[in-house]
Amino acid sequence: MQLYLVTDESACLGRDMFWVVEEAVKGGVTMVQLREKFLETRAFIERAKRMKDLLAPYNVPLIINDRVDVVLACDAEGVHVGQSDIPYSMLKDLLPDEKIIGLSAENRKHILEAETMDLTYLAVSPLFATHSKTDHSEPWGMEGLKWVREHSKHPLVVIGGLNAENTKDAVKNGADGIAVISAICSAESPYEAAKYLKALIINQ
Ligand SMILES: Cc1ncc(COP(=O)(O)OP(=O)(O)O)c(N)n1
Ligand SMILES: Cc1ncsc1CCOP(=O)(O)O
Numbered sequence: 001m002q003l004y005l006v007t008d009e010s011a012c013l014g015r016d017m018f019w020v021v022e023e024a025v026k027g028g029v030t031m032v033q034l035r036e037k038f039l040e041t042r043a044f045i046e047r048a049k050r051m052k053d054l055l056a057p058y059n060v061p062l063i064i065n066d067r068v069d070v071v072l073a074c075d076a077e078g079v080h081v082g083q084s085d086i087p088y089s090m091l092k093d094l095l096p097d098e099k100i101i102g103l104s105a106e107n108r109k110h111i112l113e114a115e116t117m118d119l120t121y122l123a124v125s126p127l128f129a130t131h132s133k134t135d136h137s138e139p140w141g142m143e144g145l146k147w148v149r150e151h152s153k154h155p156l157v158v159i160g161g162l163n164a165e166n167t168k169d170a171v172k173n174g175a176d177g178i179a180v181i182s183a184i185c186s187a188e189s190p191y192e193a194a195k196y197l198k199a200l201i202i203n204q
């Protein structure tokens with residue numbers, strides 16, 4: 001979870017997304033989320049299976065955005081859901097106990113509600129404004145992250161506008177993991193970008 005890559009084919013500058021992901025994993029990415037907002041179900045499953053085969057030799061877990069059916073169909077390691085997605089209580093019934101569950105929290109109420117949940121991580125979303133998600137809510141900012149760290153028992157992932165300039169600060173203020181789309185997918189070298197971010201996280 002330390003360095004978490006969220007995929008977005010449109011952010012990959014015309015390069016093959018699987019190539020981008022493999023370079024990023026070689027550079028130090030520790031978890032990958034397949035985020036497909038427009039694919040039909042069968043194409044999503046096929047892509048998820050291919051991604052799982054790519055990640056397995058590196059022991060990097062595959063997380064599926066939004067879709068429990070796709071998690072089950074390709075035996076991915078887990079799911080990431082937001083506040084408008086399938087509710088946590090249903091997820092717990094549908095998924096085997098060992099699956100990773102990540103949940104987005106967009107405000108203080110979400111953080112407090114999550115205290116009774118058995119989550120693998122809670123995403124502070126978004127930390128900063130970003131063009132990679134058009135419908136995001138009001139950013140938490142660094143002060144917001146400090147508040148979350150004081151009030152949540154969960155491992156925290158930050159997402160939204162994370163890059164080489166602000167990663168160290170986010171970790172200092174309570175982030176256990178940094179999740180990115182553009183800082184890796186749109187980097188000239190996804191390998192070097194991941195390596196650099198990973199070093200910032202480890203040596204903070
Ligand atoms: C690691 C991580 N954090 C937050 C999100 C956002 O999830 P959500 O609010 O459900 O929005 P969509 O990604 O589904 O558009 C995420 N995907 N990953
Ligand atoms: C999927 C998602 N959820 C909250 S912000 C975001 C996009 C993060 O993209 P970037 O790392 O390019 O800011």
Ligand SMILES: [Mg+2]
Pocket residue numbers: 065066080081082085
């Ligand atoms: Mg969602």
